[in-house]
Amino acid sequence: MQTHATPQTATSLLTGRRLLVAVIALAMGGFGIGATEFTIMGLLQEGAVDLGVANEDMGLLITAYALGVVVGAPTLTALGARVPKKTMVLWLMGFFTIANVSSFFAPTYEVMVLSRFLSGLPHGAYFGLAALLAATLVPPTMRGRAIAWIFLGLAAANVVGVPVFTWVGQWLGWRSMFVAVGIIGVLTWILIKANVPFRPSHAEASIRAELSALKSGGVWLAMLTGIVGFGGFFAVYSYISPILTDVTGLPITVVPIVLGLYGLGMVAGNLVGGRLADWSVFGSLYISLGSMAIVMTTFGLVSPIPWLAMVFVFIMGGVGSLLAPGLQSLLMDSAPRAQSLASSLNHSSLNVANALGAALGAEVIRAGLGYQAPAFAGTILALMGLALALFAGWLHRRRTPEAPTAAPSVPAVDASA
Numbered sequence: 001m002q003t004h005a006t007p008q009t010a011t012s013l014l015t016g017r018r019l020l021v022a023v024i025a026l027a028m029g030g031f032g033i034g035a036t037e038f039t040i041m042g043l044l045q046e047g048a049v050d051l052g053v054a055n056e057d058m059g060l061l062i063t064a065y066a067l068g069v070v071v072g073a074p075t076l077t078a079l080g081a082r083v084p085k086k087t088m089v090l091w092l093m094g095f096f097t098i099a100n101v102s103s104f105f106a107p108t109y110e111v112m113v114l115s116r117f118l119s120g121l122p123h124g125a126y127f128g129l130a131a132l133l134a135a136t137l138v139p140p141t142m143r144g145r146a147i148a149w150i151f152l153g154l155a156a157a158n159v160v161g162v163p164v165f166t167w168v169g170q171w172l173g174w175r176s177m178f179v180a181v182g183i184i185g186v187l188t189w190i191l192i193k194a195n196v197p198f199r200p201s202h203a204e205a206s207i208r209a210e211l212s213a214l215k216s217g218g219v220w221l222a223m224l225t226g227i228v229g230f231g232g233f234f235a236v237y238s239y240i241s242p243i244l245t246d247v248t249g250l251p252i253t254v255v256p257i258v259l260g261l262y263g264l265g266m267v268a269g270n271l272v273g274g275r276l277a278d279w280s281v282f283g284s285l286y287i288s289l290g291s292m293a294i295v296m297t298t299f300g301l302v303s304p305i306p307w308l309a310m311v312f313v314f315i316m317g318g319v320g321s322l323l324a325p326g327l328q329s330l331l332m333d334s335a336p337r338a339q340s341l342a343s344s345l346n347h348s349s350l351n352v353a354n355a356l357g358a359a360l361g362a363e364v365i366r367a368g369l370g371y372q373a374p375a376f377a378g379t380i381l382a383l384m385g386l387a388l389a390l391f392a393g394w395l396h397r398r399r400t401p402e403a404p405t406a407a408p409s410v411p412a413v414d415a416s417a
Contacts, residue, residue, distance in 0.1 A: 019137055023149045025191035026130040029093055030153025032184035033123050035161035036100055037065060042166040042259050043174040044241050050174060051109040055242055062238055062358045064113045068120025069351035073344040076125040085129045086198050090189060092122040097185030104178040128344025131328060148274025148325045155270045155321060158263025163256035218334030219342055221392045226327045226349035229289045229385020232296055232378030233320045234357025243371045248309045258313050265317025273322040277329045282393040284326030289389055291319040293382035300375030
């Protein structure tokens with residue numbers, strides 16, 4: 001595939017310390033986003049007591065955030081089509097910071113739901129544009145790894161941010177997590193401003209050009225694959241706190257440690273997933289979704305056994321993170337002339353999956369099937385996602401029979417960051 005983007009040149013690439021610092025600056029935003037998205041799952045029971053609602057009702061806060069991502073990713077990305085990507089990323093991080101701090105002051109459950117929706121609006125656009133910025137700093141053959149580096153901020157949030165913020169929330173009150181995320185947002189803004197190089201916007205960039213991504217059947221199929229496949233993961237992870245306390249029998253004070261194990265699994269899975277995406281975009285999807293189905297089933301069976309439950313929380317984080325770099329690469333390949341919007345749609349699909357998984361998990365729990373049931377519901381969704389990925393791979397091979405299926409061609413990356 002070809003794009004209208006200006007190709008990268010050797011002089012436009014970063015190496016060594018300059019690349020490391022720029023990537024850390026962008027990944028810091030992922031750290032803050034991951035902390036606000038996932039810490040609330042570890043503080044679900046404390047939040048329910050504070051707001052006077054049931055645990056299942058707290059799932060709506062997760063759903064509201066996810067819906068904010070779904071709405072915000074395409075909308076904000078398209079509206080900022082002509083804005084240089086570094087400038088847009090700074091605007092998004094500022095909005096994210098203000099919206100999260102507002103959650104601290106939300107007086108009622110209904111206002112908290114609205115605040116969580118607003119907090120989710122910049123999520124997908126930030127990740128999509130940050131991934132494109134990172135991709136312009138390295139050669140095209142390292143695109144998958146550059147994307148994975150940005151996701152490492154999200155993974156690090158689950159290793160450090162989520163457990164620490166969960167402990168702080170248990171100690172100082174669950175709302176304190178929103179202040180902590182606000183501090184991370186301010187630090188991120190400063191680091192990006194100082195360390196990420198400026199790229200001018202492309203002269204032909206426009207809202208219409210970005211929205212052309214929505215005309216691609218491949219984009220919609222890739223999104224559906226992520227929604228269904230990753231929905232299985234969130235059916236389990238959205239209720240990980242009550243699963244660990246009610247099924248596994250762990251004290252609630254141990255939950256942050258187990259969430260840290262999940263984060264370590266994310267780091268490992270992210271690093272492997274980036275290399276898998278550079279090797280084969282579709283191969284990475286097949287491996288991640290197939291593994292997810294196996295792990296969900298096994299976790300449902302072994303969750304009453306504490307040490308096995310903790311082992312499989314780690315593995316669950318790993319197989320979940322395998323999916324994101326490959327899915328992001330597939331979306332960018334499916335809309336080479338609108339990579340900003342396509343890139344941000346990855347997070348729309350993953351957060352529709354978040355909403356779907358949280359809602360599905362709530363329904364099987366309300367049906368009286370117990371806290372182990374979401375794992376088996378998740379298995380079904382992961383297998384459906386795998387079937388969609390296999391179908392997408394088949395269509396790709398039919399359209400490009402001359403291209404090696406093990407190493408799909410990588411389009412030029414939009415350098416107008």
